[in-house]
Each structure stands twice: as C-alpha cells, then as structure tokens.
Amino acid sequence: MRLSADLLAFQARIGHEFRRPELLLRAVTHASIGSATRPDNQRLEFLGDRVLGLTMAEALLAADKAATEGQLAPRFNALVRKETCAEVAREVALGDVLKLGRSEMLSGGRRKEALLGDAMEAVIAAVHLDAGFEAARALVLRLWGARIGTVEADARDPKTALQEWAQARGMPPPAYAETGRKGPDHQPVFTVLVSLASGEAAEAAAGSKRAAEQAAARALLERMEAGDG
Template sequence: MSKGSKRAAGDGDYSELEEQLGHVFADRGHLALALTHISAITALTGPAARLKSYQRLEFLGDHVLGMVVSDMLYRAFPQADEGDLSRRLAELVCEEACAEVGLAMGLGPFIRLGAGEARSGGHQRPTILADIAEAVLAAVYLDAGYPAAAEMVERFWRPRFAALKGLVRDAKTALQEWAQARGLPPPVYHVVERQGPDHNPEFRVAVEIPGYDRVEGVGSSKQGAQKAAAGVFLEQVKA
C-alpha cells in the first residue's frame, strides 16, 4: 500500500504502521489495543470499557517514556542540575510534544474511534494522538522489552532535543520567577470550569496575583490550562 493511500482505521493490517514505527510486532494484539480509543468500545461501559481501550497502556507508556527521556537527558546534559533536567523532561514528554510524535509516527489513520469521535476529527486531535503515542510505546515495551522501547524514543523524541537550547522554562515557572523577582506572592491557580466527556475534557483555569487582573487559560488537562493561563498573564504584563 502506498504512503498516500487510505485505509480503514483499525482494519487489522498494521504492516505499513510497523514500517513507520520501525518495529515489527511479535504480538500485534498489543498494537491493536494501543490504537483503540474508548469511544470505539460500544459493547461495554465504565471500567470494563476502559480495559479494552488504550488507557492502561497509556499509563505504562507515560512512565516508560519518562524513564527513557530522563536517561537521555542525564547523559546529554552532564552540567545540568535536577531542576534544569526536570524542566527539559517536562518539555519533551508534555502533551504537545507527544502529539507531535503521534503525527510523526503516522498514527491518525490507524486509530480506532467511535463514529461520533471520528466525525469530530478525533484522528487528528492532539490529546488523542498524544495518549496513543504513549500507548504505542508501551505496546513496543511489552512486545520486545526496554531496549526496543528506548530505540523508539530515540527515533521519535531525540529530534526534539534540538529545541532545548539553554535553560528551558515553561510558562508556570517563568511566571513564578517573575512574581518572585518583584516581591510578590506565588501565583494562585484554580479551576473555573470543566467541560466535555471524561475521555476528552476541557479545563478553564484562572491565575491570580495580588495587584493584577485575573486571567484565564484553557487546556485539555489542569496542568495544560495552568500553563496557558500563565502564558496569557505574562503576555499581558509584558505588552
């Protein structure tokens, strides 16, 4: 099948995806589960449905990714302290980075979704791509062990090291340092609103610092919404 051809997601023929991933599975059942979104499980509900989706694999993949990337960072930046390494790690394993990796892996057409989720563009939704990228990593780990998983991380996450020039700071860290430098108390975050289904939530979070207007940010997780709010705050005070 050519690279530009279309296929039905979840049709069971994963040879093209295996080529893109650089790993041929001994047990494709791991890969099939990693590509299955909970919306595709129609015969079951609740915890039983989650067990038939990628969610357990995503949990495992998140920790495998953290371990491999931590090791890569430790070796790549011998002069960095633990705070610097932690910030670099956060940049490399965040939702945005994992979603970019999901795109690079070419996961979209292979993801199994329910009809409604598919119609709403779920195959290209960053939250889904990020979770399934981690689930696929876990599938490789279960299929062939840590060395195979580390090789996959090296292949797809290593190129993102080029973006880690100097000291990496996320918006929350930058805002906290900004407040500290001015003798202000640390920023306070609280959830204003949570919308959407459990598998695709949206959080609206406010950040407050005495003497300044409250600002809000939106994200698919509380942490993401907090970073968004901090970014908006910094943009406003620096404008």
C-alpha cells in the same frame, strides 16, 4: 492476526515490525470503541508513560553530565508532557490509524491533543511488550530525536516563569481570562488575556485553553523581559 494496510504503513513509519500485531491494534483502540472482546489502550498508556519517563531521564543524564537536578527536571517535564507526546503522534500520523467510537470520531477525536498523547504512550508500551525495553527505548529516542538536544528552549513553562517574574517584583500572580472562543466544538480556538497588576497585558489564541494561556504568558513575559533589558 494480520494487520490492515493502514496499520502496516504506520508500523513502517515508527520503524518497528510487531511480532504480536494484536498489541499494536490494542494501542490504537480508544476506550470509546473498546469492549470485553476488544481491549482499549488505557492500560498500555499507563505503562508507556513509565517507559517514556525512564528513557527520557536516562537520555537527559547522558546528554548533559554537568546538569543539576534543578536543570534536569524542567527539561524532563517538557519532553514527557502530553503536548509533546501529541506532537510526536502527529509527526507519525498516529491519528490516521486510531480506532474510535462514532461519537468520538464525529467530535474530532483524531486531532485531540490528550487522545493523541495517550495513544502515543500506548504505542510505546506496545513496543515494550512486543520486543522488550531496549526496543521501546530505541523507538522513543528515534521519534523524540532532536527534541532531546534542543529541550532547553522549551523547558521553562511560560506561566510559571511569568509568575516568578511578577513575584520577584512584589506583584500578585498574573490573572488569566478567556476572552473568546470560536470554531466548531470538535476544533475550538480559545483566546486568553493575561494581565499583571501593573496594567501590562497580552492576548493569544490556541486550540486549547491551556495552550492559549501559555502563549499569552510567553508573549507578555518576553515583552516584560525586553523592557527590563
């Protein structure tokens, strides 16, 4: 089969020329448009998640030979989480080539974090099936690039860190409340307030409720740690 111009351009952006182009087409086909004759990317996503995980685990071990398991685990989670996969997908404009059903397209599917993250994992799997693990590993290391060296700054989950800060001071876990939502259904913006039993609070907004919670927790934690200092 021959790839369309947009998929040929995407192929160039990720630096891998498919010998079996049908694998790339499958990787960018969402379940909303899949059929018996047009397989979607869900099974590839399953495989790609494992290929990404092994690659990241090896890369982290090589990058810091003195790191303990306790240090490596949060770094690993930061690199393989869906949000990071979606960030990488945006950098290579994966959303532009996704094959979506009409309803998914109208609801802003090309920008949805979970959908982009899943498709990125599917592309990794497609490269693995097309040219083997080393090719997929090279793709991941190329696309994730500098993130591996700078992951320490992103490794600490703000919600977990804030909860640990509160518990260390005998407080109950922080409370989160959605205080606002605006924008169209396909591109909502959530506002979340996080508060401590002692009365301190912080508010943040983001494109998903989880991201807003993380941003609010980060803001409050930074303020409380500055006060400790």
